[in-house]
Amino acid sequence: MHTMSVAELSKALQEKQISSVELTQLYLDRITQQEELNAFITVNAEDAIAQAQAADTRRSKGDTTLFTGIPIAHKDIFCTKGMLTTCGSKMLANFVSPYDATVIERFNDSGAVTLGKTNMDEFAMGSSNETSYFNPVLNPWDRKAVPGGSSGGSAAAVAARLAPVATGTDTGGSIRQPAAFCGITGIKPSYGRVSRYGMIAFASSLDQGGPMTRSAEDAAMMLNVMCGFDPKDSTSLNEAVPDFTATLADPIDGMRIGLPKEYFGAGLNADVARVVDAVIEELKGLGAKLVEVELPNSTLAVPCYYVLAPAEASSNLSRFDGVRYGYRAQDYGDLADMYMKTRAEGFGTEVKRRIMTGTYALSAGYYDAYYLKAQKLRRLIADDFTRAFESCDAILGPTTPTTAFDLGSKTDDPVAMYLNDIYTIPANLAGLPGMSIPAGLGDDGRPVGVQLVGRYFDEARLLNIGHRFQQVTDWHNQIPLDQA
Numbered sequence: 346m347h348t349m350s351v352a353e354l355s356k357a358l359q360e361k362q363i364s365s366v367e368l369t370q371l372y373l374d375r376i377t378q379q380e381e382l383n384a385f386i387t388v389n390a391e392d393a394i395a396q397a398q399a400a401d402t403r404r405s406k407g408d409t410t411l412f413t414g415i416p417i418a419h420k421d422i423f424c425t426k427g428m429l430t431t432c433g434s435k436m437l438a439n440f441v442s443p444y445d446a447t448v449i450e451r452f453n454d455s456g457a458v459t460l461g462k463t464n465m466d467e468f469a470m471g472s473s474n475e476t477s478y479f480n481p482v483l484n485p486w487d488r489k490a491v492p493g494g495s496s497g498g499s500a501a502a503v504a505a506r507l508a509p510v511a512t513g514t515d516t517g518g519s520i521r522q523p524a525a526f527c528g529i530t531g532i533k534p535s536y537g538r539v540s541r542y543g544m545i546a547f548a549s550s551l552d553q554g555g556p557m558t559r560s561a562e563d564a565a566m567m568l569n570v571m572c573g574f575d576p577k578d579s580t581s582l583n584e585a586v587p588d589f590t591a592t593l594a595d596p597i598d599g600m601r602i603g604l605p606k607e608y609f610g611a612g613l614n615a616d617v618a619r620v621v622d623a624v625i626e627e628l629k630g631l632g633a634k635l636v637e638v639e640l641p642n643s644t645l646a647v648p649c650y651y652v653l654a655p656a657e658a659s660s661n662l663s664r665f666d667g668v669r670y671g672y673r674a675q676d677y678g679d680l681a682d683m684y685m686k687t688r689a690e691g692f693g694t695e696v697k698r699r700i701m702t703g704t705y706a707l708s709a710g711y712y713d714a715y716y717l718k719a720q721k722l723r724r725l726i727a728d729d730f731t732r733a734f735e736s737c738d739a740i741l742g743p744t745t746p747t748t749a750f751d752l753g754s755k756t757d758d759p760v761a762m763y764l765n766d767i768y769t770i771p772a773n774l775a776g777l778p779g780m781s782i783p784a785g786l787g788d789d790g791r792p793v794g795v796q797l798v799g800r801y802f803d804e805a806r807l808l809n810i811g812h813r814f815q816q817v818t819d820w821h822n823q824i825p826l827d828q829a
Contacts (some may be wrong), residue, residue: 400456530557596808639729674689
């Protein structure tokens with residue numbers, strides 16, 4: 346059962362081949378058996394069984410959706426009523442949310458069963474899942490490797506089949522990069538597609554929630570639940586939401602796939618390049634037309650991002666001061682001393698680094714030199730995509746320049762860590778949808794992902810291309826040997 350897709354599991358539940366209680370217990374047992382992966386911060390066993398019982402009752406009455414009774418894991422950045430919502434930080438290690446994020450609410454309304462909350466880089470700041478206060482997540486394909494970040498717990502859980510699907514968030518590649526490292530499918534929707542209400546903010550103009558799944562088909566099914574206008578979120582767009590499953594199997598004959606020359610130069614490992622070339626050949630076989638495009642400013646996306654994102658983080662994280670909720674220092678003098686000690690003790694090294702960087706970029710005398718220039722560059726990057734889409738329907742390239750790197754290999758070199766997001770960051774800066782699909786293995790036997798980027802609100806096209814590729818390949822069905 347644990348190797349089935351969402352559609353297959355839903356059919357099995359509908360035909361009473363298995364109950365939701367039995368299915369939920371199966372996944373809870375797998376989570377316990379694979380505790381070493383450290384994919385979960387909180388496991389919701391008792392409540393999950395209660396939710397499964399309610400789902401079985403709902404199914405018996407014929408009141409069902411596709412997700413009724415389907416277990417799901419949520420990244421621990423989504424506020425979940427009555428459960429710990431830690432954001433991978435000591436600062437929120439004791440925070441029990443009094444309300445549900447809109448994403449959680451929509452899955453609850455659909456009848457999905459929450460298995461628990463997955464591990465993540467602290468406040469979503471990281472590319473390896475090594476900054477979590479609750480210790481690193483291990484990559485199921487090779488436990489010496491990182492799973493990627495910041496949604497590494499969700500990626501590892503889906504890859505190891507500890508959950509059929511999981512939610513993640515993507516600020517600069519935090520769905521797509523771990524999806525690539527763990528051999529699963531992950532999609533970042535267009536900015537504003539998925540409500541950010543109840544999703545703890547890192548960089549408000551960049552953050553976006555999305556699905557982490559085995560296949561493009563499962564991702565489409567999740568987006569049908571997740572997307573839609575939310576009046577509680579001022580960044581939510583009132584854009585019509587299509588049925589993302591309706592066009593999955595459409596032919597891609599004649600579709601124009603853009604290949605940015607900037608994504609295939611220095612810095613791209615040869616084994617990753619070979620996998621991308623193989624994907625290009627498969628898509629050509631399906632009738633797609635390949636065209637060369639240019640994204641000249643994309644090479645500046647990393648420095649642009651690491652001015653803007655920390656600047657927004659320095660503002661967003663000012664709310665964590667020990668006064669209203671979360672961690673508070675035990676020994677302090679006056680109020681100012683409590684603020685300083687609480688933040689010094691409650692935040693990890695990477696979070697402090699980004700807060701300091703962002704505060705500097707926003708400070709008097711440096712705002713114009715750094716933050717304002719980065720905003721102008723962000724517009725140039727978005728304009729590059731607009732021009733590229735005049736000659737293509739989607740853009741294809743590697744998701745990451747390498748396969749998953751070893752645990753601890755880049756913790757002392759933050760710049761080297763940041764460069765892992767060089768291909769994913771541009772889509773966030775432009776607000777465009779981006780998807781990573783599993784496409785092969787590198788020379789080290791670790792997964793390789795290929796990225797697709799589309800026009801605004803064109804997630805359906807990306808899912809269509811991904812699904813058609815997955816119909817003629819089986820990389821999305823591959824499971825790490827010890828997880829089968």
